[in-house]
Structure formats: structure tokens, C-alpha cells
Amino acid sequence: MNPTAPLAERMRPNVLDDLVGQEHLTGKGSILRKSIEQGNIPSMILWGPPGVGKTTIANIIAHALSVPYFQLSAISSGVKDVREIIEAAKETSKAILFIDEIHRFNKGQQDALLGAVEKGIITLIGATTENPSFEVNSALLSRCQVYVLKALQEKDLIELLHQAISKDEVLQQYKIELTETEALLNISGGDARKLLNLLELIASPNPSKGGTLKQTFIITDELVMNVAQKKIALYDKQGEQHYDIISAFIKSMRGSDPNGAVYWLARMIEGGEDVKFIARRMLIFASEDIGNANPNALLLANASFDAVSKIGYPESRIILSQCATYLASSVKSNAAVVAIMEAQKAVQQNGDLPVPLHIRNAPTKLMKDLDYGKNYQYSHLGEGNFIEQEYLPEKLIGTAFYKPGNNARENELRKFLKERWKGKYNY
Numbered sequence: 506m507n508p509t510a511p512l513a514e515r516m517r518p519n520v521l522d523d524l525v526g527q528e529h530l531t532g533k534g535s536i537l538r539k540s541i542e543q544g545n546i547p548s549m550i551l552w553g554p555p556g557v558g559k560t561t562i563a564n565i566i567a568h569a570l571s572v573p574y575f576q577l578s579a580i581s582s583g584v585k586d587v588r589e590i591i592e593a594a595k596e597t598s599k600a601i602l603f604i605d606e607i608h609r610f611n612k613g614q615q616d617a618l619l620g621a622v623e624k625g626i627i628t629l630i631g632a633t634t635e636n637p638s639f640e641v642n643s644a645l646l647s648r649c650q651v652y653v654l655k656a657l658q659e660k661d662l663i664e665l666l667h668q669a670i671s672k673d674e675v676l677q678q679y680k681i682e683l684t685e686t687e688a689l690l691n692i693s694g695g696d697a698r699k700l701l702n703l704l705e706l707i708a709s710p711n712p713s714k715g716g717t718l719k720q721t722f723i724i725t726d727e728l729v730m731n732v733a734q735k736k737i738a739l740y741d742k743q744g745e746q747h748y749d750i751i752s753a754f755i756k757s758m759r760g761s762d763p764n765g766a767v768y769w770l771a772r773m774i775e776g777g778e779d780v781k782f783i784a785r786r787m788l789i790f791a792s793e794d795i796g797n798a799n800p801n802a803l804l805l806a807n808a809s810f811d812a813v814s815k816i817g818y819p820e821s822r823i824i825l826s827q828c829a830t831y832l833a834s835s836v837k838s839n840a841a842v843v844a845i846m847e848a849q850k851a852v853q854q855n856g857d858l859p860v861p862l863h864i865r866n867a868p869t870k871l872m873k874d875l876d877y878g879k880n881y882q883y884s885h886l887g888e889g890n891f892i893e894q895e896y897l898p899e900k901l902i903g904t905a906f907y908k909p910g911n912n913a914r915e916n917e918l919r920k921f922l923k924e925r926w927k928g929k930y931n932y
Contacts, residue, residue: 512676512705513698516669517561520530525668525697526661527558530652537652542568546631548622550607550637550646554748556696559632562654563603564632573600575627579609584617591621600627607631608640608710615645622648639785656695663690665697680721681708689730694749707732749780751786754829757830758787759794763833770829780821787828798838798912805831813869838910848906858898891925905930908911 518524521531522539530537540546546566551559567574575590582604594600603616604610621627622645629649633640637651657665663686670681693700707729708722750772757765773783784806791806809828814820867878882892895902909915909922909932923932 512673513556513701513869515673515675516665516701517564519565521565521569524558524561524565525665526657527562527654529655531562541566541725544570546570546601546628547650548627548648549652549882550631550633550641551652551654552633552635552637554656554695555634556693556698556700557654557657559654560603560605562628563601563632567601567603570599570601570635573597573877575604576603577601579604579606579614584614587614587617591617591626594621594627594648599625601630602627603630603632604708605632606634606636608637612642615642615680621646626816657697659690662686662695662697662700665701666704669701676705676708679708682723683727684723688726688733689724692729692733703729703733712722730847735814750776751782754783755786755790755794755853758829758833759837760838761833761835763830766829766833767826770825774818774822774825780813780817780825781810783825784813784828787825787832790832793842794837794839795832795835796838796841796910797918798836798840798910798914800914802832802835809818836912838915840908840910840915844907850904851901851904855898855900858900861895861898863894864896893926893929903929905932908932 521541524531529535532538551562553559563576573594575594576592577586587602590600590602594602607615618627618629622629631637631641631649637646641649666683666686666689670683688705690894693703704724707724720926750769754766754769754773757763757769770783788803788806791802794803805828809824812824816824842873862876863879863881865872865877867873870876882894884890884892886892897904909919919932922930926932
């Protein structure tokens, strides 16, 4: 191991038994451990916060299988790089391609992977901090298993610290007493990479002040804070604070506080947060937390996303502020998200219930002979463009998934639906 490499890299394990955390995926009898032990690795997407082991798991898999291993960063790589690796992989029996931050690949770049993944030329391991349902196109996602990595627990992080102090060849040259850990844990925010590199930053001799290899470091919370305030950024776009501040931003808008929303927005802007990330979260919020209570919110959020994608910082901060304060000041409803969650639950519990015959499509004579579309009534022929008929599978008749919220706009929708369905659904 290169002694000049960062501590987090020096401590990266090569076997599963040395991995700290993620027992649900890599512990005894777990699904991923079985796949590795059997040498039968599916293409996969590893989804989780920064510094929880995504790159490490890919590294362990490559060591366990002893196959050619290629690595790309989606930040700096393009289709040309992907194609070159695929061509190189064709010369081998099996190869692994690890793509860090795969969510940053656009559709064209992701599509370039499809054929090679489908044919087994490469086994793809993608790492992402973003929900792959939104950031990885469906064709590629359908060819991969998605494994969710959990945030590391306090006990895991403390174990990592003790392992580094006792096992790392560089740190073994010093006498390190770990008397307090709260500041280390808080500043690293659950990010193991950041934690270890912060430990190394603190436990480094300063030759200008007479530091030597035999130096003793007594690590206290006060020492950690003093060093951290001087040498590390107040906002880490890839660390835990990234998640804490976006959470505060969303909750401020949900709580109808434009002041809190614009403050946390300013924190993200000053920290250089990705303008599209902020706009994307507001776009989701407009539907999830406002929905039909104010349909204009989604229109404004979508327009804002489009606008900031074109112009970027610094001018985009004004557009972000306009949208955030509007969303925070808008009437709220989560009826849409509740509706789809309840409907998905019904699908999961009841499976693929048959579509009622009268609302099936009947493009062929055979289908018509089987009563597809029989007795369907075209709604626009009825009074007020409505004819009562059944649209749900028989087992779910009368189930109201969508229940309008208690606000002016959705109260109008409730009144409309009550008049149409006359007590069939509980509105």
C-alpha cells in the first residue's frame, strides 16, 4: 500500500470479513455474500450515502473473483471511455466495470452500456448517492440488481477509528490516544472516508513546530474542532451535511416557512451545491407536498428547473429563491403521494388483478369475440361527460385511493367526485 495515499484508501479492505457495516448485504448468509462466494455476480447498482462502502464493495468483488477490473468516474468519463473498456473486456472471459456516480451519466452514456451488460461482456457495478429510480434509465435499471447501503452506525465508525490507529503502518509510528470521538463523528457525518481522512489530518506531525514521528496525539473534541475549523469546508456537498441541509430546506417549505427555506437555500448556494439538485428537489416537493391543492406549483417548479439548467450560477439563485419562497407560501396537500402509495400497496398485496373486460382494448376480432370492450360506455356521451361504470378490478371495487386534501382547490375536487359517484367512494 502506498504510504502517501490518504488513510481512507490505505484502510480499504480487500475481503468481506474486513468490511465494517452493511451486514444486511455482506454478512454471513446474506444475498450478496452468497453471490460473491459462488462467483456469480449480477450487474448491480449500489445506492447509499457517501462513504458507506460502495467503492469498497466493488473492490472486494474484484479481488474475490480475480477478473479484469475497470473503473470509471461518471464525472470525467464519456461514451468513448465506456466503448474502449467494452472492447477491452471482449478479450477476456469476464470483466467488471465499476462506475462511480453513475447517476451523472446521461441517457446516451447509460445506453452505451446496455448491450455489453445484456450479453454479459461486462458485469456492471454502479455506485450512486441518488435514487436510481430517477437517475438511472429504466432499460439499464432492469438489467441490474439494486442494493441499498445503509448509513454507518456510531459503533461502526468508532471501530474504523480503532482499526486505523492499530493497523495502519503510518499511524502506528505515532502514539495516538483517542479520548473523545463526538466531534470526529459529528463532522464526518457518517462518511467513513471523511472520518478517516480527518483522523489523519489531526494525527499528522507539524515539522515547523518541531513535530516528529514519535509525537503523541491526544485526540479530544476540542482539538478536532480547532483543526476542522481551520482546514475543512463548512459545507460538504458529498457528506452528511448535504443531506441534513436539504432535509431542513424541504421541511421548511413543507412547514410553510419561506424564511427558513430561503436560509437553507442560501447555505446550499454558498456551499456550491449543484443547482440542478436543488431544483430537482423542489420539483418533487411541488407534487409530493402541494399537488392538486395548487397545480401551479408544479408548473413553476418545472419552469424553474428548466431555467436554472440553462443559466446556472450566480443568476440562478434568484430563480431558486423565487420558486422556494412560492412553494413555502403555497397551500399544502400530500394527497397525491398518499394515493399512489396506497395503490402500490394494493398491487403488492393483491398481485396482477385482471382488468375488467369492459375496459379492455379490443383491436382484433378475437378480442371482441372474447367480450373485450363489451358494454364499455363512452363517458363523453353522458350528461356532464360522465357515465357511471366500474374501472377497478372486482376485488378492489369501492376502494378510494385518492382522498382530496382539506383545502380550497381539493375541496372543489371532492365536491365534484361526490356528485359523480354518489357515495360509492368514501370522499
